[in-house]
Amino acid sequence: MRIHRWLAAGSVLLAQPALANGGGYFRGGVERAGDVAGFEPEETEKIRILDEKLTVALGQKSADVEVRYLMRNEMDKKVKVRFGFPVEESFDENDFGMPDQVENKKPDQPGYCRNYVITASGVSTAAKWQAEEKSGEQKPFKGLAGWLISEITFAPGEEKPVMIRFESSYPLKEWSVSDDSSTGASLFKYRLSTAACWSGTISTGRIVLKPAGIDPQELKVLKPVNRFKKEGDAWVWNFENLEPAMADDMEVEASPSVDTFPVRFGSSDGSEYVNRGGRWSMSHANYQIKASSTLPADGTHSYQAENVKTSRPDIAWSEGARGTGIGEWLEIIPEVSKPLAAIEIWPGFTSSEEYYQANARPKKISIDLNGEYQFSVDVPDRRESFRIPIKGYSKPVDKLRMTFKEVWPGSKYEDLCVSGVKLHVRLDKKPKIQPAR
Structure with missing residues (x-):
């Protein structure tokens, strides 16, 4: 059995000390130097998300995720932003309900975020892994393994499309007694609340959860409540001028316990x-x-x-x-x-x-x-x-x-x-x- 670190897919995070409420993710300065220092984004308060389109194709063992942003530089000068995409810890569990052990070594990039790709205006952008040392310490950061960090430069007033794509494995929980066996529900999460750290609201957005090899009758939106509507086999949430909060974070059951x-x-x-x-x-x-x-x-x-x-x-x-x-x-x-x-x-x-x-x-x-x-x-x-x-x-x-x-x-x-x-x-x-x- 194994450990997965899967992307709690969400809008990229910023941690500047003087913006709105940041969804509760503000940190306020670098805590110490080195690779394990607290992640500190730069200049993201100057960029607004004009549109966010998230599509999650939920399969039996994993989800294929694609999120497309249209971002705008709100300044009349060039801005270079440094931002991170959140990666959330998720452990497979054995018969005793304990997380499986894995070799304790630091990856250059989380191996469990399969085929992570980020582009800006169609051009591939590098992403560097950095661990989140506050994981488990306080609510906004609890369960976060770390960040995939990238940099993008915006011209004055520029509107730029940004795309992120990856595959996210579901945490596996299984146990057995004699010939009887049980497998936990397949869950996918998405932290929309991290988008509160960008400038203003998300002007428009559309989130589509669609079955891809699973029974549509088994697909359930556990959180948030009263946001999604059924369109055919998919669940869809359209919004305007959203001020995302933790109450908007998503938890989806792709298939039930068996x-x-x-x-x-x-x-x-x-x-x-x-x-x-x-x-x-x-x-x-x-x-x-x-x-x-x-x-x-x-x-x-x-x-x-x-x-x-x-x-x-x-x-x-x-x-x-x-x-x-x-x-x-x-x-x-x-x-x-x-x-x-x-x-x-x-x-x-x-x-x-x-x-x-x-x-x-x-x-x-x-x-x-x-x-x-x-x-x-x-x-x-x-x-x-x-x-x-x-x-x-x-x-x-x-x-x-x-x-x-x-x-x-x-x-x-x-x-x-x-x-x-x-x-x-x-x-x-x-x-x-x-x-x-």
């Missing part, structure tokens, strides 16, 4: 009862399966479609057609027809990272239910299971076909692989759970 229990102790079929935020289902591999093609066996290694029923990482189905596997398919016939809540797939050959990268993996899948309901889904390139929620179709499923429309190419082989497929059947009520042994 508890799993074996249907029968000692059973080898892997069937489980699943409680997702109070909604029950049963996951199973009780089905017949056939494939459009299969790679011939290599000695004792078989690549038959039946391999996906085990969800074992050391075996997989591999297609046997020429090319990358685009257009190949798996067809599943459940032993008993039931409405599906989701399909869970283990894309690629998951026995090791080496084998995973060497072979092709599904990137876009077309799902066909009963030959009458179709939809497509994008699959992230990760060596882990991916849940495909079934939306808008409640009939019992007699036949399911997955056609692979796009693939992540393998570094060594063209063969497209899938290591596991489970069906999640909807349950009307809580099943009888056997006590953990």
Whole structure:
């Protein structure tokens, strides 16, 4: 298990001693010299945010974040600003509820803020990591690991577009007792309050929270209250002349807590009862399966479609057609027809990272239910299971076909692989759970 430092995405912070209330983030001077000194921005009180557009695409394991600002120099002279983007600590937790330990070394830039990019007028700008030594000491700074610091120069009266983009992993909390297991809710946070440190109000803004591979019904805005409105599957907040405060800081649940229990102790079929935020289902591999093609066996290694029923990482189905596997398919016939809540797939050959990268993996899948309901889904390139929620179709499923429309190419082989497929059947009520042994 591991520690994540994920961006509590928010408007860049300033800590000048004489501006408004700064959202409570004022520090008032450098406290001591050196790399661990308190971060002190410069000249940000002279720049106003005219517009802020934040888009958060919430996936199953992480969120892709993009924020676009239009900033204006309020002065009639050139201004060079030094500012920081807040990075918030977030620990994975083990079975004992304690944060996992990691090697205590200082990174040049937080490795858990994946692919952090900042541009000004389309030109890439450097970002330097600096730790926040007041993390945990007082409320505004509590939980902040540090800052990604950049500098931008504005001409007199200049309006300049600034863009920040990154990927933010959700903190992982999981524990188990015997064969029972639990995973905490997937949470994303955004500190809008740090924008109070810039000049004036945010003139206009739009924040869009959109599902990207998660069930839209499970997406919840926990904080702030009474700001967001539903637009299709997304939650949207439009505002004008906002004076951001801590009450505006965001906390979003991308997916609920999940508890799993074996249907029968000692059973080898892997069937489980699943409680997702109070909604029950049963996951199973009780089905017949056939494939459009299969790679011939290599000695004792078989690549038959039946391999996906085990969800074992050391075996997989591999297609046997020429090319990358685009257009190949798996067809599943459940032993008993039931409405599906989701399909869970283990894309690629998951026995090791080496084998995973060497072979092709599904990137876009077309799902066909009963030959009458179709939809497509994008699959992230990760060596882990991916849940495909079934939306808008409640009939019992007699036949399911997955056609692979796009693939992540393998570094060594063209063969497209899938290591596991489970069906999640909807349950009307809580099943009888056997006590953990």
